[in-house]
Amino acid sequence: MALSKLNNDSFDDTAVHGRRNLVINGAAQIYQRGSSTTANLGVAADRIVQEAAGGTSTLSRETLTSGSPYDEGFRFYNRITNTATASGAGEYRQIRYTFESQEIASSGWNYKSSSSFVTWSFWIRASVAGKYTFTLQTADGSAYLYGFSTTLSADTWTKVTQAVPGNSNLQFDNDANAGLYLHFRTWLGSTYTNASSENSWAAYNAANISTSGIANFAGTTNATYDVTGIQLELGDKATPFEHRSFAEELALCQRYYISVKNQSTYAPVGVGRAYSGTNGNCAYYFPCEMRSNPTVSVANLSKFDIVPSGGNPTAVQNDGGNLQSVKVGFAQSAGITNGNFYQFEFGGNTDGELIFDAEL
Numbered sequence: 001m002a003l004s005k006l007n008n009d010s011f012d013d014t015a016v017h018g019r020r021n022l023v024i025n026g027a028a029q030i031y032q033r034g035s036s037t038t039a040n041l042g043v044a045a046d047r048i049v050q051e052a053a054g055g056t057s058t059l060s061r062e063t064l065t066s067g068s069p070y071d072e073g074f075r076f077y078n079r080i081t082n083t084a085t086a087s088g089a090g091e092y093r094q095i096r097y098t099f100e101s102q103e104i105a106s107s108g109w110n111y112k113s114s115s116s117f118v119t120w121s122f123w124i125r126a127s128v129a130g131k132y133t134f135t136l137q138t139a140d141g142s143a144y145l146y147g148f149s150t151t152l153s154a155d156t157w158t159k160v161t162q163a164v165p166g167n168s169n170l171q172f173d174n175d176a177n178a179g180l181y182l183h184f185r186t187w188l189g190s191t192y193t194n195a196s197s198e199n200s201w202a203a204y205n206a207a208n209i210s211t212s213g214i215a216n217f218a219g220t221t222n223a224t225y226d227v228t229g230i231q232l233e234l235g236d237k238a239t240p241f242e243h244r245s246f247a248e249e250l251a252l253c254q255r256y257y258i259s260v261k262n263q264s265t266y267a268p269v270g271v272g273r274a275y276s277g278t279n280g281n282c283a284y285y286f287p288c289e290m291r292s293n294p295t296v297s298v299a300n301l302s303k304f305d306i307v308p309s310g311g312n313p314t315a316v317q318n319d320g321g322n323l324q325s326v327k328v329g330f331a332q333s334a335g336i337t338n339g340n341f342y343q344f345e346f347g348g349n350t351d352g353e354l355i356f357d358a359e360l
Contacts, residue, residue, distance in 0.1 A: 029045075029076065029246050029249050029250075030045065030046040030246075030249050030250050030253045031044060031045050031046060031061050032046055032253065032257055032258075032259040033046070033257070033259070035060060035061040036058055036059065036060035036061065037050060037058070037059050037060075038056060038057070038058050038059075038083075040052050040053065042059060043059075043257075043359070044059045044060050044061045044078060045061050045076070045078055046253035046256070046257060047097060047098075047253060047256060047359075048078055048095060048096075048097060049095070049096045049097070049098075050080065050093075050094075050095060050096075051092065051093075051094045051095075051096055052092065052093050052094070053086070053088075053090065053091045053092055054086030054087070054088045054090075054091025054092070054189070054218070055082065055083070055084040055085050055086030055091070055218060056083045056084040057080050057081060057082050057083055057084075057093055057218075058079075058080070058081045058083055059078065059079070059080055059095070060078070060079050060081065061076055061077075061078060061079075062076065062077050062078070062079045062226070063075065063076060064076055064077050064228065067157050068123070068157050068159070069123040069157055069228050069229055072229065072240075072241060073241070073243050074123070074228045074229050074241075076228065077123075077226045077227060077228035078095065078226065078227050078228065079224055079225065079226045080093055080095065080186050080224070080225040081222060081223070081224050082187075082217060082218055082220060082221065082222060082223040082224075082225075083221070083222065084221065085218060085219050085220070085221055086187070086189070086218040086219070087189070087218065087219055088189050089189040089190045089191045090189050090191045091189045091218065092185070092186075092187060092188045092189060092192065092218075093186040093187040093217065093218050093225075094183050094184060094185045094186050094187075094188075095183070095184040095186065095227065096181055096182070096183050096184075097181070097182045097230070098178050098179075098180070098181055098182075098360040099178075099179050099180040099181075099182075100175070100176050100177065100178070100179055100291065100360065101139065101140055101172045101173045101174065101175055101176075101177055101178065101179025101180070102172075102173075102174045102175055102176060102179070103179065103180075104172040104179050104180050105172040105173065105174045105179070106174065107234065108234055109166065109234055110166055111166040111167070111170045111172060112166055112167070112168050112170060113165075113166045113168075114165045114166055114167060114168075115165070115166075116165065116166045117163045117164060117165050117166070117234075117235060117236035118163075118164050118232055118233065118234055118235070119161060119162065119163045119164070119232070119233055119234075119235060119236060119237060119238045120134070120136070120161075120162050120164060120182070120230075120231070120232050121159065121160065121161040121162070121229070121230075121231050121232075121233075121238040121241075122159075122160055122227055122228070122229055122230040122231070123157055123158070123159055123160075123227065123228050123229040124150075124152065124157070124158055124160055124184075124225075124226065124227050125152070125155065125156060125157045125158065125224075125225075125226040125227075126152050126154070126155075126215065126217065126223070126224065126225045126226070127154055127155055127220075127223050127224045127225075128154065128215045128216065128217045128220050128223045129151075129152060129153055129154040129215065130151065130152065130214065130215025130216070130217075131149050131150070131151050131152075131213055131214050131215055132149060132150060132151075132152055132184075132185070132186070132214065132215060132217075132225075133147055133148070133149045133185040133188070133209070133210040133211070133214060134147070134148055134149065134150075134160070134162070134182075134183065134184055134185060135147045135148075135181075135182075135183045135185060135209060135210075136164060136180060136181070136182060136183075137180070137181040137183065137204060138170055138171065138172070138179065138180055138181075138204075139177070139178040139179050139180065139181065140171040140172055140173045140177075140179055141169075141170075141171030142169065142171070142203060142204075143203070143204035144167065144169055144170055144201050144202065144203060144204055145201070145202055145203075145204045145205075145208075145209065146164055146167075146199075146200065146201045146202075147195060147198050147199075147209065147210060147211075148162050148198050148199050149198060149210070149211065149214070152215075157226075159229075161238045163236040163237070165201075167201040169201065169203075170201070176291050176292060177360075178360050182230075182232070184225075184227055185209065185210055185214075186217055186218075186225045187214065187215070187216070187217040187218040188209060188210050188214060190212075191206070191207065192206060192207065192208075192209040192210060193209070193210045193211065193212045193213075193214060194207045194208055194212070195207075195208035195209065195210055195211045196208075196211070197211070198211060229241050251287070251288050254286070254287055254288050254290075255288060255289065255290055255291050255358070256290070256291055256357075256358055256359045256360065257355075257356070257357055257358070257359055258286060258287070258290070258294075258355070258356040259353060259354075259355055260353065260354040260355075260356075261350070261352065261353045261354075262303070262346035262347070262349065262350055262351070262352040262353075263350065264348065264349065264350045265348055266305075266345055266346065266347065266348045267345060267346045268343050268344070268345045268346075269282060269284060269304075269328060269344045269345055269346065269354060270282030270283055270284050270328060270343070270344055271341060271342070271343045271344075272327070272328075272341070272342065272344065273339065273340070273341050273342070274336045274337060274338050274339060274340050274341075274342060275338065275339075276336075276338050277334075277336055277337065277338055278331055278332060278333060278334070278336055279329065279330070279331050279332075279336070280306075280329070280330055280336060280342055280344075281319040281327040281328055281329040281330065282327070282328050282330075282342075282343075282344050283325055283326075283327060283328075284325060284326055284327075284328050284354075284356075285324065285325045286323075286324060286325060286326075286356065289323045289324055290323050290324075290356065290358040291323075291358040291359075291360070292323070292358045293318070293321055293322060293323065293326070293358070294318065294321075294326065294356040294357050294358040295318060295355075295356070295357045295358075296316060296317055296318040296326060296328055296329070296354075296355070296356055297316060297317075297355045297357070298316045298352065298353060298354050298355065299351075299352070299353035299355065300351045300352055300353065301313060301314075301315075301316065302347075303346065303347045303349055303351045303352035304316070304330075304344065304345065304346060304347060304352055305344075305345050305346075305347050306330060306332050306335075306336070306342050306343070306344055306345075307342065307343045307345060308342070308343075309332060309335035309336050309342060310335060311332060311335055312332075312347075313330040313331055313332055313344070314331045314332055314333050315329075315330070315331040316328065316329065316330055316331075316354075317329040317331075326356065328344060328354070330344050
């Protein structure tokens, strides 16, 4: 995902554009992990993370059937539903998207200059009327925060556009680590709402994320907060959203996370050699280059087989690799002969899932 356009249909996906667009999973076309999550740091649409403390909330991918975003081509959106209230000073609800630092460093934005801009735009809707806060936060060097807010009417889609200038204190390293966080601050406890001003960069201070007077979203059971069409782009004006194909979005998302699921028949993951009486590994080549050497795990370990030894593996792990491929390590308590070749495969069912995770 380049700082080309940060596009997000629900979050469809990310990009800054041609002019250059950085696009997110803004339309939420891609959701490899499932369409909803209740977890802190849980993901529904790819690259879109829920951060939550206190009470309970659900981040979900929802279908859009009408309204202004629909008329612009959006068919999905991301939703936080407040399933149990929160009111503690240190509690919060928010959505986060993370750019690699190299995306910003090489985007063409002269981020050290206050006369050079990026523009962040998105559609948003909340069932609770009031003021809502949004921030850009840097990760390299000394962290800096740029915050702004808008006031929403209840249950009404609103297009938000904000031009953000550079600042001499900003730092973005040319690497694949986190560089810039976009936060939709759905609700913040009083610990975080002591900022005295908005619309400017300041050294990051958790107490000064937002000004006071924000909507009491977390205090309302079943309140909803929806966002789609997220885009970050070079310049001080927003341009039309850069809709991308499903195939392009999937490839961009697979840089961070790859889910391989079985299709109800026996299917090989790979063939490899045992290097002890209980362990072996096989090579797996990724469909695209991943951000970093990923963790390897499986869902439903009992749905995998080691052939011809028979039986299920007792563990799966990363036995070494790089951005293009990995050795998928497997273990079995007995039945493997050191030096022999074995096939690591999906069993004949639809419940097995092999996961490669290099998410920021």
